Amino acid sequence: MSDKFYSRLDQELAGIKDAGLWKVERPFSTPQGPIVRVGDGPELLNLCANNYLGLANDSEVVAAAEEANRRWGAGLASVRFICGTQDIHKELEAETAAYFGYEDAILFAAAFDANGAVFEPLFGPDDAIISDTLNHASIIDGVRLSKARRYRYATNDMGDLERALTEAKAEGACQIVIVTDGVFSMDGTIANLGAITALAKRFDALTLVDDCHASGFLGPQGRGSAAYRGVEGQIDILTGTYGKALGGAMGGFVAAKRQVVDLLRQRARPYLFSNALAPSICGASLAAIRIARSERGDLLRAQLAENSARFRDGLEHLGYDLIPGEHPIIPIMLYDAHKAQALAAALYEAGVYVTPFSFPVVPRDLARIRVQMSAALTPAHIDRALDAFASAGRKLEIIA
Structure with a gap:
């Protein structure tokens, strides 16, 4: 001692x-x-509370969690790739991808883990990550795990974002990704995704949006900040949570093209080394998404x-x-x-x-x-x- x-x-x-x-x-x-x-x-x-739609104790959501618990058990006692995947996990991934308009989605134990997992497998030393200065702590920590070059731009400042993009391009970045919260959680400010996607197109950059404070209630059918800003289909990678509007329990996801999700299944450490999401949470989240879409x-x-x-x-x-x-x-x-x-x-x-x-x-x-x-x-x-x-x-x- x-x-x-x-x-x-x-x-x-x-x-x-x-x-x-x-x-x-x-x-x-x-x-x-x-x-x-x-x-x-x-x-x-x-x-x-982050209980935007009031579903955290909704009778339909609770009943779905209880039914999943009875049918699938309390938990898997395993990570996904060993013996921790049930039909309900694949169902939630498919429902999430369809809701937000992506080819596939992958589940994580928490939204913090989703942001912690996404950067290191996808972006290497020759790539550049350009991150808004007010991004969530989980994005900051996730970026630190990547060997990619790091740039920052002032919050929602498109002139400063263009400056960072120009700098990354001039320094020879192979792949550039612009990273932003869809909604900045301490201010309630909604990201200027129209201008961000336009700049991404000009500079041949990818876009990654954390939509934890938008999924389920912002935009048409609650499809999030991209739908709210009118740029659905233009965000390459979406991270989000089931722990706020979509049921209020826990769990996160990454939605993207299938190749992105496939690589995360093979290389994302929080996915490979964390227990599978409990079936009851999957059941509750499925019910919450279906309510949100209705x-x-x-x-x-x-x-x-x-x-x-x-x-x-x-x-x-x-x-x-x-x-x-x-x-x-x-x-x-x-x-x-x-x-x-x-x-x-x-x-x-x-x-x-x-x-x-x-x-x-x-x-x-x-x-x-x-x-x-x-x-x-x-x-x-x-x-x-x-x-x-x-x-x-x-x-x-x-x-x-």
């Missing part, structure tokens, strides 16, 4: 707390939904859009500083970590569950509360939340 090592950890943990950056986990005693309870406490209005999905998306507009308008009327946008992610800017924690605590006491975000999740001077709307919220829920934001904000002198 090294006392010096543990003393260093104690100092680092104390520093996190002193800076107002400590993250608290509150165990729910209820399923995920618009109303939750922490332990034996009172009911809370939940405004910080008329019921259209109704849920309409409710989500209405909730987002109603809440955003209400916060702006109260005087909160918001990042502009049309996405269900609504960032309320506080800029100071202690202030963000204080507002979150006051809202919690008022029966509204939100989470403060500060460094290292966002830059030090851009602390915020990120509110996320759900189709499961009612107009009464929205009005109740706005009342709580009004009283808590005035009490803390954040708004007048």
Whole structure:
């Protein structure tokens, strides 16, 4: 035992707390939904889940998970290529590929693993990866595993992207891939995929989009950011998740041309060395995709859009500083970590569950509360939340 090592950890943990950056986990005693309870406490209005379509505890989704569990068992106790593939895995891959318009798809235990797996097998030392500066941490870590040359461009800045493309081309890159989040999760900003795909065509580059915060609810039938921007069929590689709008459980995917997926099956380390996705999650995800593609999905998306507009308008009327946008992610800017924690605590006491975000999740001077709307919220829920934001904000002198 090294006392010096543990003393260093104690100092680092104390520093996190002193800076107002400590993250608290509150165990729910209820399923995920618009109303939750922490332990034996009172009911809370939940405004910080990725449960965009409200399917995390949907009866149809839960029933599909239970049926898959009964039919296929609790798990495979194996990776896919040994003895860990069942018909339901292939069915989910086919359904995912068809939904988003690709030849094939491959499943991963988590969306983080999908982004961690995709770069190293596909891009080598002679290639170039050009990544948006606000891309998700999983993309950043995945790019680090590749031997490809790395370039970055300022978020959604097409002039800077063209600069990086020109530089990579001039330095002799064999294959260039432009990588972006479809929706930037802390800001709710939707990537300018029209301009990105146009630049990709000019420079003979591939495009890779992480659509975790778009799949299931953005664009026609919820087909994601490419559908929303009108460039379906022009994104070469799509990564996404079943852990947000599409059921809320876990699991990720990569969708692409068959050759890409075939190579990932042979070389992607998180796929080769992780257990197969549990059958119950596959069943739930299949049900969620089918709901998202249906008329019921259209109704849920309409409710989500209405909730987002109603809440955003209400916060702006109260005087909160918001990042502009049309996405269900609504960032309320506080800029100071202690202030963000204080507002979150006051809202919690008022029966509204939100989470403060500060460094290292966002830059030090851009602390915020990120509110996320759900189709499961009612107009009464929205009005109740706005009342709580009004009283808590005035009490803390954040708004007048």
